[in-house]
Amino acid sequence: MSDNNPITAAGDALAMGAPPAEPAARADVRAAAMRPVLETPRWWWPAVGVLGVVVVLGIVAWIVQVAGGLGVAGYNDQAFWAVYEADLVAFIGVSYGGAVVSAILRLTNATWRAPLTRIAEATALVTLPVGMLFIIPHLGSPWRIWELVWPPYWNLSSPILWDFFAVSTYLLATAVFFYLPLIPDMAIARGLLDPERPELRARACRRLYKMLGGNWTGSYSQRQLLHGAIGLVAIMIIPMAVSVHSVLSFAFASSSRAGYLETIFPVYFVVAALYTGVALVVLSVAACRRLWHLEAFIHPRHFVRLGFVMLAFGAVYLYLTFTEYLIDGYSGTTDDAAWVRQVLVGRYWIPFWFYFVAAGLVPVLVMAFRRTRTARGVVVASGLVLFAMWVKRLVIVVPPASEPLVHSPLTATGVLAGNWGTYHFTWVPISITVAATAAIALLLLVLFRFVPILPIAEMEELAENEPATAAALTSPTGVQPAIPFPTTPPPGELAGVGSGPPTTLGGTSMARGTDPGDVANSGGAR
């Protein structure tokens, strides 16, 4: 599609310094960003259909569980917490990575973040509600869920109530953090849509863009206002993310059960969330890059940098795991030492050591060698990390839950029966877990049918302000261009982003700025 387009000003800016023949140099950020909105690839409907069927099967499995009770999910009185608690922690955890990584990169003004932020923030936005839903199968009786958070039924002593407060607040923050950078893109996208196209989705997009974009003109004052707001939310979202996953760990750490009563859990959970969150961002970015052909903007260097971030979190998590097991194993308390032994060399050794290899050693090895330190290597490592960390959550949840802790002087061992409980997987929790995973992919596919997949204004602004970096970003080699970027914003009121000649998108040629309200695309911000 971009082959038919004249190179826009933004494209020019991004292409500055790069050899004219390079595909990346001619890439049009607007065309690429709007490609998922304006084009329907052949794979889109089949993918939505398959994912939708998987989600429906998960809903059916949940209905079976509601009818038959938690026993159909493999739960019993000696394994009272299992998959759903692990899912709750894992899915909410992965949602943090996108928003927090984006926030940190924004605050540190890491310019290489630009092509990744929209995908990262969108991933966080769709993952968090899906993760929140796991509280429903976990608690068992959906018709009484509202009593958890509704006075006078609520229990202020219960961590689950504070989980609700924390996660819902974080969901609002994530939505705001996703929306604010979207405002200028909505205005730009409105100008790129054919105003005559009668299809329902085209009309819905126009209405959506008008509603969300407001009266954005791209003036200097508006940009200042928006930057201030985004910076404030970015600052807010980092401690909020830390607090949210800390509170999630309280459900374990405030109990009296050996293996759950761990003061290290809050920080342990936060690090795990960031670790898996970055891994999910890697997978999301890789999928979007491949499916919507964003190779001109997202380069292997992006994956390698994310890989280093992931590696750092993974190393911290590995150390915290060592610390936890060391202290529990040598504290001299029988119950704690018992579950540590079962995890390391007992009945749970296979899942634990699988985590250790897949999420502990593999990322280190992948990033250690130049040969494997590639986009493909990081993507493979990220996939392993996500699955292995889910298994690790099961290792956190199941062994302490199945440990016999009812002591009696009537038995030789001092522990009643002395038998550890056993959790057996059934098709019900597996279906629900797979359905949730499919729901995330499905929601992302649908979301990017309506919003630009790249932050257009941010990338164009970056090209204006930091041309060398921007040009380097578009160069697959990452070499800085020799030719300096000529544009200097005029003093006082600066030019709005997105000025440029007519372009052709979605098969329809249009002149930018045809909509009188869309000053952003007319080249005149004043």
Added chain:
Amino acid sequence: MNGSGYADGWQQKRPRRATLGVGLIAGLLGIGAVLGFASIAGATTVPPALTLRAEQAPGDPQAVELTASLVQTPGSSVQPGSLAGDSVNFSVHLDEFAGAPLLALGSATTDATGTATMTYRPTWTGRQALTATVTDASGNTLGSAVTNFTADSADRPFVGTIEAARPDGTIGQAVAGVLIALVVILWVTLIAVVVRVRFGIAALSR
């Protein structure tokens, strides 16, 4: 040589000697058996019987007085006065776990009358199956007894100062109030940011 005569003589004498031998052995065995049975019967220990009572403790509606008593039974070799010093373990059956396991409540030592008591404060209401088991100094179980009790009131585990510090206590209520206020502030701030941006953009576009 009268070899056949010798043979005939042996054949004639042998049944008589064998009969005497067998009879002698059988007689000795019979005497031994009688003496053995008599010895075993005399040495059989009949353990004392254990009874268990659970009654509401006077003056404390949440407490249950558990009394386990050892009593002599006919044939018991335990001499009067030797019932003291045995350990009695008290337990309650749990319904929450498979196999109705026992939760240890505590233990007491029998006095000279063979009685051991302890006060139990149920942490849940309703019917409870209580068990007492007595062991001797060597740890051998001498007997056990079971009784049922219906608790009308329960002792909440965190009543008092501990509960006061928890979120539903006095200090905790203030903590909970502050935390809820913090959540509200965050919500208001986030919504205000969006509103400010939307109105600001509209104002700056004029």
